[in-house]
Amino acid sequence: MSPIDRRVNGPRLQALLGRWEHGGPAYQSLADGVRGLVRTGALPLGTRLPGEREVADSLGVSRTTVTAAYDLLRDEGFLLSRRGSGTVTTLPAGAGDRAPATLGTVETGLVDLSAAAPTAPPQLADACAAALDQLPRHLGDTGYVPLGLPALRQAIADRYTARGVPTGPEQVLVTTGAQQAIHLLMVTLAGPGDRVVVEHPTYPHAIDAARGAGARPVPVPVTATGLDVELLASTVRQTSPRLVYLVPDHHNPTGTSLDTDARARVRDLARRTRTVVVGDETLTDLTLDGPPPPPFAGDGADDLVVCVGSASKSFWGGLRVGWVRAHPDLVGRLAQRRAHVDIGSSVLDQLVTTELLAHADAVLGARIVTLRHQRTVLLDALADALPSWRVPVPGGGLSTWVDLGAPVSSALAAVAYGHGVRIVPGTAFGVDGTFEDRLRVPFSQPVDVLRRAVDGLAAAWAVLDPTTVPATGRAAPALV
Template sequence: MAPDATIDLARAAPGVPEDVLAAALAEAAPALASHAHTPGYHPYGLPGLRAAVAERFTRRGLPTVPEQILITSGAQHALTLVLGLLCGPGERSVVESPSYPNALEALRRARMRTVPVPVTEDGWDIAALVSALGRAAPRLTYLIPDFHNPTGLLMPAPDRARVLHAAAGSGTWLVVDETLAELALDVPAPTPFAACGAPGETGQVITVGSMSKSHWGGLRIGWLRAPARLVTELAGQRIVTDVGGSVVDQLLALALLSRGPELPGARLRRLREQRAALTGALAAHFPAWTWRQPPGGLSLWVDLGEPVAPDLAARAREHGVRIEAGSCFAADPGVFEQRLRMPFTLPPDTLREAVRRMASAAADRLPPAGTDRGPRWVV
């Protein structure tokens, strides 16, 4: 890394090893040739990839057939398709706070009214969540129960069952984001959320997932699992936006998935090393900061002890570190200004250098009023 290069801590997204990508490309090439004489449009996704994703759900404990799978251009695309088909302006959506900023923005752009439920260091306020499901009569509920972004928390199985029961009673469409589910660092990988409910309680559960965090965001391959009838309707919704996904990317995704746990296993080992490097650097440079080590995921949710995160983020930019304050993850404005989400997706030495630069920024003066920080881009 060049000494003056900007270190990006706003995007919690790992790269893919070059040799792994090259091998997958070589494996996908013969299959691509067999598609060359076809039109190449697959609104539902390539049949082989749909079958592979269905089999992954089944293997994890949620029996699934390919007809329940729609391949999308990432989990965010899956969410926007759902919002476009099922939701209208002014309808309510229950969300966690904090939560994934791009999902919150998608809900805002759909002109939905969000009903935030807190996620604290101790986990979800399940009583508040169950109450919101009954009281608000939401059209849609969006949750990240598996290594929650940004806190890294994992929702316990009994709480999942309570939420599914309450959601079924309220009639809400429950969108479960499992993008981070494979990134189990200290615990076994969780069972799919929809497998935790009683019979008849999962008819309105939509599970979205992606290869962005477990494999590589550059693929732009995600999926959703839903009742087959709804998948058909959502495929019609996606035809008017992008007709269908790239055959090349889908074949490459299939080649990567066919490698089994090899790539995810190596990634988990690197993430543990990188997490240790980040926590060690933070302890050395910022002993007053606190955090709870997450059992999985890609980031720490760091408490600075006072609401200075926006100012520190602005100063850090002047020192070559791009990071967003915790308020970026809030469902309501003006909260989490004492928090930073700090990903551990970069090499250990880069993370140590980022913390060193942030320590210099913390000791520096405030930037001039009105400093332009550029557009937000958080993943």
Template sequence: MRLLGHWQETTSRTPLWRQLTDALRLLILDGRLALDSRLPGERELASALAVSRTTIATALGQLRDEGYIVSRHGSGSRVILPERSPSVPTRMSATQALDLSTAALAAGPEIHQAFSHALTVLPQHLTSTGYDQQGLLALREAIARRYCERGLETRPDEVMIVNGAVSGLALILRHLTGPGDRVVVDNPTYPLAIAAIQGASCRPVGVSLPEQGWDVDGLTATFAQTAPRLAYLMPDFHNPTGRCMDRATRQRVADLAARSRTTLVIDETMVDLWYNTPPPPPLAAFNTNAPVITLGSAGKSFWGGLRLGWIRASSRTIASLIQTRDTLDLGSPLLEQLASCWLVENASTLLPARRQMLATRRDMCRQLMAEFFPQWRFVLPDGGLSFWVELPDMLATLFAARAESAGIHLGTGTRFGLAGAFDRYLRIPFTLEDDALRAAFNTLQPLWDSLAGQLPVTRIRKII
């Protein structure tokens, strides 16, 4: 029930079973209903959702026909995915279908250049086994230099290459936590971080973000009350809100970690995507006594297809993580490391154009949202890849379900919160080109207007 949120639209002409089908399908496509999980029985669902058992049976039958659940007599229904690519009834053609739930960019020409360079230097590495669980020395040296330039003295032995930031977080969790341990997170936060924490059998404990900045007092109280094993924070253009932690707050958080001896896992995957001014130095630079592990990634800065990230921590922690990694994999692909090394070494030349392009798309997305959806509220982000949009009511799930039937996948706020929170928010990325975004908004506008038209006038607010 918490995951479904406000799925029911009583004034709609859409049959109730269809509304429930759309809402459940959205949960499956979002990954919030885990594959192979068993759904409650029809009678139990009907009672919990206050609908008829016929409504439940019809909705589940439709999902069964579409290939999203499988049922066995006496064993209930389990979540699966269709054998072919998941599809839903759509009014858009396949070429028009759009994913507005992913905040990421396609590869630029520099990626081909990076791999071309990597192939030229690859032969000198072919005499080695190719197994290196800490990562290519040249790449670690390049990353260490970038940390030093940003104000955090770092040696190559304090850097470890991993297969993306989420993989790095999973490795840290495997090393530092056990089943039932508490992990403090911002609320809202990155949904794959929540999934990684829960996948490690840990319990995420949310500290709500205020309208601006971070609630350090709330963080302090939560540390004292829950004794977490670690805390996962994203101070640099936080996903999904886009906010950036200022120097004073970084100092307070670092001092808190030092006093409480609570390990901070700081996710810096968005750190290069600033538009006006660069962010403050890494949080680990504000108190050398604070136990801080920093995650970085080439995915947002350059291209997600590289699947390369890194961990920056003390050399002792890195050595321990390498031992833990033995149970997961034997290192990261060498060719991708060579390509990433070239990209990191040339970041000062490559990234300004990327930031300028994103700033232009951000401004265009703002104009389009003001044109198509004047009831939406948001703060212009200083970095990152998306807007965190507040709706005039808890309409995100309903809107996303309708959008799915029109061939557009939206990122509802409920993906970013704990226990189904933030149903009045959407994360809208500005990574699409202007024409594609305008086409998507043109399709979404009548769907939104039909929902917003049912709200009392007093509930409708304009953008500030």
């Protein structure tokens, strides 16, 4: 049985269910509603449900209806009841496999949608040339700069300050990509047996980093309207995690963003509970609709709020440069831990990134225009070729989180590979095998590649009959 990390009361379950009655027996409708919440992660595994009488009172139904619904869900394997533990959510045997999210190798003719990452901007060549001009002045040194080049740390600090978050270079640690930054935070702040709260779904490699540190990820749902901050607060109070990992801007994979009030509530939660909250801002620059989101760190005065950034999404993944903005004491701790892995990031990559940051407005302005067009092309192609899919329009980022309407994501990913498309099933973005009815589809590729990708996905969908795939079957391994 999944460890119990949280509880929901009757009114909260009622709010999550919404309009749950759809005709037919009431117990069947209620069971369908709860089952759907479990499958989509809105009710994470290990959540203790309220008792039958409390549910009946909250929903205005008879206790017999609730009893029948709970019995059906227990028979199907979505609920488990034990004396002293109450009734908790779970998954049927064999349905809890999380697909790996490793990137695939380059293969000619294969459209690779396993990574939501853009191609290099045209300004990269000039930035490389300028960096080479700067390189000779560094050749008299060893090239080992554990904290990062001073010029790059200053450029990153200046960018935060320009957004309204006063920052000095002593608050910045340059890392070899955001992934190393996340890894360092996990192994420095958490250890074996500790809990790390993550959004659900979330960035797969953050889940891997938490587990790599020996910690246990505790999921909090992200719905179509964003993170459930109320449940986040109760989960932090109940589980006392060592840190919380969030993607506040253009969330990967759902595309949602925290509003101003939610950001303030998260910062207040960090202060009240003395919990480190990490905001992954790798997608912050990629706002496609409306004004850019407010800074996650607010005025930057909260020492327990840590930010992670990267050049990969804003500029190019081939630049292995990321960073952490944190209190100088934590920057020092992370640098010491980093010495166990490497001594510093590539000097040349850091010089190139410094040049790109100096011209970030022009680079990102062109990038956003391109991404808007690619998003339109992808959404139009999906609407034409796969009209049964529910495809949200993200306000930023690099992908859309598609509702397939059936728990077939792993099967679809396996079949799609045979039709020339590598894509990660939805289960890769969860901690426990949920999201079999979801698929992240990036629009970060050129439009001709996106059209080929949709053709391949449509061909795979035509082969795959969702009505014949068992709702509780084992997830196929992702071919990525």
